[in-house]
Amino acid sequence: MSKWIFTHSDGDGICSGALALAANPEAKVFFTHPVGLLEDLNNAGASDVVIICDIALSENNIPQILERFSEINDSGRLIYIDHHPLPEWLQSYMIPGTVFHDTKSSASELTYTFFRDGLPWPMDRVAICGAIADYMDNTPVISQLLHGWDKRAVYFEVGVLVQGLEGHKRDHDFKREVVYHLSRGLPPSSHQGLLKSALENARREEEIIRELGRYIHIHGEVAYLLNIPFPLGKSAIYARALAGTIIGVAGETRKGFVDMSIRTCEENLDLNNILRKIAPKLGGSGGGHPQAAGARIPEENFKKFIEELNEAVKRLKSQR
Ligand SMILES: [Mn+2]
Known part of the structure; x- marks a missing residue:
């Protein structure tokens, strides 16, 4: 039996993955996206534990995806944590496995809440970072978690994370390393590669926003x-x-x-x-x-x- 974490490779997905990994340290981390999910799930065996975070169900292959969820959940376990709106005809109770779905919170907040008992301090900071990365920090849970921190210091860390990930779109090895780093409770700013990349991207952003108006x-x-x-x-x-x-x-x-x-x-x-x-x-x-x-x-x-x-x-x- 193996454990898998399938997550999105944006800021919210990376923080969700780090939270799921902190609660399931033996799991393998795999980045995917709505269109690739079905095929990527073939990596997992039928009796495996599969945790999926921040991946919308793509309209064009939902029946096949739900069937695969059900196969995995029959002999293993499937946990689906997401916040993207479901198609109108699909209700969350119709999705096989353990489903934690809410469109009003980030996937990071949901993953944190789901695994909360297995997540010691300072992993709540990862939940806050993921929520801000997805512009979804204005929720009761995240507001409450922010009381445990100096907001200004946390915003700096989110800035390093978000700016640092830019330009690494398909660099999954780099992103996986960031997931492992965050899962150990370390702040984004203590990851040298991320910090360096954040500074470069911030400089580039400053240059570009001055030119954008013309286009x-x-x-x-x-x-x-x-x-x-x-x-x-x-x-x-x-x-x-x-x-x-x-x-x-x-x-x-x-x-x-x-x-x-x-x-x-x-x-x-x-x-x-x-x-x-x-x-x-x-x-x-x-x-x-x-x-x-x-x-x-x-x-x-x-x-x-x-x-x-x-x-x-x-x-x-x-x-x-
Ligand atoms: Mn998200």
């Missing part, structure tokens, strides 16, 4: 950036902020598609909902969280996609 396109309440060599999530935030629009989009064209990140601060706008409706109509896919989401749209429909996003903002405004 922003604006359509109504949507500002977008295309093919800028800078992380998409951050570019989407800066596009919105610098243009003063409701929605920011940053995309890169790849193999006939535009892959993008979409961000808003408007709490009455649900990007996940909007994208799940408009993206398939345009031959693509999309979804995520209400204020932070992603989409993949055929290049020829990108303009139309931006128009549809703007229409969604208009509809919201007319309802007021």
Whole structure:
């Protein structure tokens, strides 16, 4: 019998993985993503213990994934911890195994809560870092945990973690090392590679934000950036902020598609909902969280996609 941790490779996923690892030190850590989950689960044997953190269930293969969950859970154990919205037809009780799902908290907070009894101080700091990395620190649990720390020192650590991970998109060995480091209760700033990378990325970010304004396109309440060599999530935030629009989009064209990140601060706008409706109509896919989401749209429909996003903002405004 082996134990596995399958987690996302962003800040929240890495902190979730570190928390799961601290509570299950013998587990192997494997990075995956919604589209790759089904195939990656083939690494695990039928009687293994499988812990999955921060991986959304991808619309296009849910039946097969649920079947695989059930196979694993029949002779081993499957624990699914996540915070991405489920498709409308799926309720969490329909997912086989032990399911801990809540869209209002980060995966790190959920993983911390789930394994809490096996997590000594200072692992609560990892939960806080993961929550901030996913912009989900404004919850009762994380606010309570923050009382145990000097917020300013913790924000520095999150900054090192988030900035340090930038530019290591597919460097899973580096990220696995960070997971092990954090699982030992060590702060991000004591990881030399992470600290060095954070400083470099902070310098680069400062350079780029001064140039970004020139490349922003604006359509109504949507500002977008295309093919800028800078992380998409951050570019989407800066596009919105610098243009003063409701929605920011940053995309890169790849193999006939535009892959993008979409961000808003408007709490009455649900990007996940909007994208799940408009993206398939345009031959693509999309979804995520209400204020932070992603989409993949055929290049020829990108303009139309931006128009549809703007229409969604208009509809919201007319309802007021
Ligand atoms: Mn997450």
